[in-house]
Amino acid sequence: MTRAPILIAILLALVFVAMNAFFTVDERERAMVLQFGQVKAVKNEPGLAFKVPFIQNVVFYDARIQGLDTDKLEVTPLDDRRLIVDAFARWRIADVQQFRRAVGAGGMTAATQRLQAILTANVREALGAVRSEAVLSADRVGLMNRIRDEARQEAKALGIDVIDVRLKRADLPEENLQATFERMKAERVREATDERARGQEAAQRTRAQADRTALEIISEADRDANIVRGEADAERNRILAGAYSADQEFFAFMRSMDAYRKALTAKNTTIVLGPDGDFFNYLNSPRSARAGSGEPPAPPAIEGEVAPDEPAPADAAPAEPAPADAAN
CATH class of the missing domain: 3.30.479.30 (Band 7 domain)
Structure with missing residues (x-):
């Protein structure tokens, strides 16, 4: 009976010593064994470790980030x-x-x-x-x-x-924000102005080049048109000259007919001319001229036909139609 308390006391002492002799290192920690302030061991691996009880102590450090x-x-x-x-x-x-x-x-x-x-x-x-x-x-x-x-x-x-x-x-800093903002704004405005100026300059160059190209094209077209027009006028004059030299009387007759057509088209046109004027030379009937001379009247002349008893000389110049003396 007297041994039981002694055994219990010894057992408790052993448990106490064991608790001070062993320690556990967590995977999130690093352990350092110190003896009188001096480092005796470092435990970096997790698990159970041993130290001398009552003499050594353990310091734990967090190994996480x-x-x-x-x-x-x-x-x-x-x-x-x-x-x-x-x-x-x-x-x-x-x-x-x-x-x-x-x-x-x-x-x-x-x-x-x-x-x-x-x-x-x-x-x-x-x-x-x-x-x-x-x-x-x-x-x-x-x-x-x-x-x-x-x-x-x-x-x-x-x-x-x-x-x-x-x-x-x-x-x-807060006191510099507004000044910096204004400076940045001014720089952006300057850059935008420069970009617009360069764009306007490029646009003016493009417009000038386009105007020059258009002027050159129009000039070349006018030159070609004038050449074609001159060649056409020359051909027309050549044809007219040929026709005039072939039959001068017929040429004069056609010019008179053309003058009649242009002068007598308007409904309200009034022309006052003498009956013996050159303008109506081809409209006068030869009968009136023959009646005064006692010669038999000639058959009615077809418009534009020359009377057989009054042939027109071949070298005579064609009669030019006289301009109207009065109109309207």
Whole structure:
């Protein structure tokens, strides 16, 4: 009966010692075994591990990827246009022992503060070496990669691996937004004016070329028309000259008929001429002239036919129709 309490006490002591001698490492953690402040072992693999009870203790560190958002930074690029920049980083502990020596007992809080100082310095340095257009354009990716590489190199001393760095925002200060907007608007208006001026210049050149081409075409057409017209007039004159030389009397008769047709077409036309005028030479009947001389009257003459007893001499000039003395 007296041994039972002793055995129970021994068993409880063994359980207590076992609980202090063994510990479990989660897959999301890294464990470091310390003995009087000195690192004795590092457990990176998950599972059950052993330590000396009451002498050694275990410190756990989060092995997952951590996030860090920097404070708003005001940077000044090469063109002196101030920018408000927000950045964030993704990092994790790469070397637990180095991390312990670098941050000491401060742990994750101290590591975050020192990493933020590194990121701030690298962001200012990278953005201060370029113009503001590079921060607001596709070159921004290259700048972020440069900041990440430089921060990763400096963070190795802390046992930290910087996975990625990104710029969330790069804006102008509020007091500069309106002035920048007006300047950008003026630049766009100037570019639009230049484009319109170049378009008007091109349009004027095109119109001038079109007018010149049209003038050349019309001139060539008028020249060809005048040539054809001259050739036609020459041919007409040749035909008329041939007809005139072949029968002068007939030519005079045809011209008189044409004059009659043009002068006597209007219904209200009145012509006052003497009966013996040259205009009606071919309309006068030969009977009236023969009656006064006592000769027998000649048969009625066909219009345009010359009386047989008054032949027209071959070399006589054709009688020109006289113009009307009065009209209307």
